[in-house]
Amino acid sequence: MDGIVIIGAGESGTRAAFALREAGYCGSVTLVGAEPHLPYERPPLSKTVNGAVQMKLICAAEALEAAGITYLKGLSAAKLDAGAETVGLSDGRVLRYEKLLLATGARPRRLTCQGAARALDFRTHADAEAIFSRVAPGRNVAIIGAGLIGMELASVLRGKDVAVSVIEAAPKPLGRAVPARFAEKLHARHAAEGVRFHLDRGVAAISDDGVTLTDGSVVHADLVVGAIGVLPDIVLAEASGLATGNGILTDTCLRTSAPNVFAAGDCAAVAQPGGGHFRYESWWNARTQAETVARNMAGAAETFSALPWFWSDQYDLGLQVVGMPHSTHQIVLRSATDGELEFYLDDGRLVAAAGLGIGNGLARDIKLAEMLIAAGISPEPGEIADPRVNLKTLLKGARAA
Template identity: 40%
Template sequence: MGQDSSPPTGPDFTQGIPLAGIADDGVLAGHVGDEAALLVARDGDLFAVAATCTHYGGPLAEGLVVGETIRCPWHHACFNLRTGRPHAPALNDLKRWRVEVRDGRAFAREELPEHRAPELAAPALPASIVVVGGGAAGNAAIETLRREGYQGPITLISADAALPCDRPNLSKDYLAGSAPPEWIPLRSADFYVDRRIDVRLRTRVTVIDPARKSLTLDDGSQLEYGALLLATGASPVRLAIPGTDQPHVHVLRTLADADALIARLDTAKRCVIVGASFIGLEAAASLSTRGIEVHVVAPDKRPMERVLGAAIGDAVKALHEAHGVIFHLETTLTAIHPDRVTLSTGADLAADLVVTGIGVRPDIALAEAAGLATDRGVLVDACFETSAPGIFAAGDIARWPDARSGDNIRVEHWAVAERQGTAAARNMLGRRERFAAIPFFWSQHYDVVINYVGHAERWDRIEIDGDPAAHDCTVTYWRQDTRLAVATIGRDRASLDAEAAFESALSA
């Protein structure tokens, strides 16, 4: 996705680069043969790596080097320069080449093999691991287990009909029609087979027995586990008004939801989006791009104000209006009819398609029934272990102790869920590593992307540098003297700098 096919420019590292031309702790763009590459100097070492992110093909030369990592400016994927190992949202290693220094020149020619962890000693490990949930956290966990060298049985149980997919894309390029279906699965079926991961789709767990370490599935069968990860995610909130069961009313959460919505677009002319949330407005942008007349109905005074504040909310509203989207704010729906909706004002809006995006609720019923501690989510410690030993939780359901604020927080964002799945997997293998990753998400509206690092459920002060209306700004959210979060538009590097600063403050 997004790969640049233009010929590489800059010096050819196979021919050698004078060491004097490589700045201390600098990044030099060039190529190895016909492949774009970067030569990175860090603390006396030289690393040659591919120039594009393995997530969506972002330009790493415009990113940030922190320690022995290089970070993508687009979606904050991160790669270890020494091993190539990825950090969410990237899944694939970054290509590396061996660097040789001879006669005052640095050469990069030989591609290095993918880094592989040694097999882990079996006696100290769970005899088997079961992951419940095929979303971001679940998929990241099973990949991490194998990447870390775990050789025991792994089972992934998913209620979805499809393999784990790139869910953020469903409301963006996929719905807009610019991302083909083959981009959407995170991995092929063969990927899981090759790694001996038993993937069971269209399957639900009905009972967890922590004492016996067993699960009951919806077909009545039972499955034992040595360690268990709950990554059941969240389900869309449904409208409680007449007419929501009609075939032209949709939610957007799974690939099946997206495909069902797309199937109606050939005949749809006017869509009502219910809710001015991230999903709702991303869907509005995608449908508007397809030439559908879009109306947004929401009780809010302005879109996204609760999360991003008034200035960005106004900028987002103006952006959508410039693309023809019509807002009906401080208004709700009271009924949905086959060809229209009724607003709380009493007015009707014509609609042959309705998409509801009014939030999600964490799927914690299974955890509650098993007696796990919950509080608007499944309570976990800093290593993602629940109140039941051997049972972990990650992703949208997990409420964990935030290293920065000390509060127990729950975050519903893709990259956060992936990073938690990775952390939980490592801790199921006995690492006991406290989770301290800085929350990050992005939201795309047409060609405008909002990046957000940190976490601010509430704030008492907002500082704005730049102009949100011009799609060029850094917005900082404060509570007293504590910087909680930073949102940027058109300033990808500033977003990376903010993330690195939050990390540095934690380690200080």
Template identity: 40%
Template sequence: MRRDAPRAVVIVGASLAGLRTAEALRAQGFIGTLTIVGAEPHLPYDRPPLSKQVLTAQTEPPGIALPLPGALDARWLLGRPATGLDATARTVTLADGTLLKYDGLVLATGSAARAAPAALAEPPRGVFTLRGLDDALALRAELAPGRRLVVVGAGFLGGEVAAAARSRGLHVTLVEAAAQPLERAVGTVAGAYVAALHRAAGIGLRTRTTVTGFRAGADGRVTGVELSTGDAVPADVVLLALGSVPATGWLAGSGTAVGQGVHCDPSLRVLYPDGSVVEGVVAAGDVARVPQPLAGGARLALGHWTNAVEQGTTAAATLLAAGTPAPFTAVPSFWSDLHGARIRSVGLPAVADEARVVEHDLANRRLEVAYHRKGRLVGALTIGRTARLAAYRTALHAHREAAQEPASVA
């Protein structure tokens, strides 16, 4: 390890991005002390199964713990969320008052479930959000066959929970404010395709509709949701799947640039509002808002599993770099499984201004859409055609350099 390398690294966030950064630090030669802070009491676990296998398991939910390398040699401080950062003194404060000094710091706090709009009254019992393992186990206990579930929000999480509940024999209604499920993420064509999958599975889909209130019984338990259409849907259980927000509240007063995530440069170094680098601090995963060449250089926070894995490696390399660190260059990707259909995507479909349909075959569960921005390929999505994504990924890698523009500070 070089003489000026960090001797004490603190990773705030004990989930996928934090663990992968820790592994990468050790793999890249870091021999100093490593402390990993987690708000939850659990060791790192895989989150994608929470809305799928954990909910659909017929007996005990499957084990989702992420394997911990024996050579990680880390101190784990779990169930002790961070509450403050002093970037000048290089200290992190925890909820129990513990003060951690660092030479290198990794911000990997992920994101939290978006709460119900302030206009809604306090949700009654039986209304859930889903972000962590404890949330999933609590929701799973409610998903008995024959019960009525209303899912508010037809994004990836809401759609997956709706599909899981339907497979368990629940009556499911999916409420979505947009014209189609996933419209903001993948556009109207793919969104309409997913809508057809939901309806074919027997899910009641209410689009262009929002929830305006909850109904509850004398026992304080939810009995239904009131809709913007003026009618109501009976419910024994409600899931609010309204998206997520990067977990940055603890950084208030730190002086770092925060807004829809922690602002980073292309190498994942955390920035001050004036664009200068916060020395010794990097970010990775859902919380990191990083310049995206495919989006014209705009900074985006991407809540994808692969993003957390790949950024962990870059964050570690940046923290240990002797000179100018290399930029993060991976092409984003995500996946989802709905009603037996495999949805796979590369690039950034959400930033496209044009969607070109290559194949559309609902009967055989096949879809291929290429997404373009100002005439340039920025993403692709397939259902039942995963092998076709390799060519798109190669093209997107080639286009990244051509699409590189100065990053916006917005």
């Protein structure tokens, strides 16, 4: 046996490789990455410095070497034979494994309209370089998709004095992941910054002139970016006969339907206690699943139970959401010095929280909210609505009880 092989050198795969060593695993660890770089983080890709796209490495080459991790870059997995416990790589070599981790991540959802190939993706370092090398003050960029990726890119481009149009098939931006009140506030901020919105309209075609919408109108643009979401990369798993759905299906310990094969990160759809599977797309989820799956591959049997958490920076505003807010929950508002918070109660129990404020000013409150949710408290709505009531005091009381 050739130890543990990890397919995918993004946040989840790379963190899992190091977490294996932290868990005491002494066998060989091979990390396979499709890109020609050292592993890097995706969130900073939009944070250019002097016009250059930054690459924030997850680890240095020296760290990989010191941990005894073999890193094969610029290669992808072409075939998985779960019965023989082998994985074939794009360069023809075949690796045997004792255990395998699929951390293949997600890929951009593609447009299907006429001229769709003209739209650039915004997912990798190469994508970011392709976009930012073509923008300049006074140029026009059309972003198709008003989700978090599209709106974050719009805010960055407006900061560079680039004219931005956002096209969205839904009637409102940020309709999926962001609480409604905060989505409205972010929409208003973008409009105040000069972003032009074309809502409730689809895309008919993309040409040299820009984007033709389904109502016949044309959004003129020098550059078009497609940001209509991502799909889990399940091609390898599906071809090998693993159970898949909206992701590679795993149990609560992140084991797939094949013996000794695990999945984590954006590609993994994890079994839920109440039934069904759920897939999370966030930097935090990729990291926390990596830690759990590494311990389980090293011999533990831990259930993955971390709360979902994500953030988004747009202009000088910071959005953070922990847990899974739902419109059916009781929503309790709380003002704060740097913004405002929303707490979500399900049958009286605190299950989620969200904050929108200046910069990172609400990070401490969201962290306390995360700990309150984990403590399983059922607070009085008046208590958490009152900014004079210290959340830390509520946490101490919950722990004492």
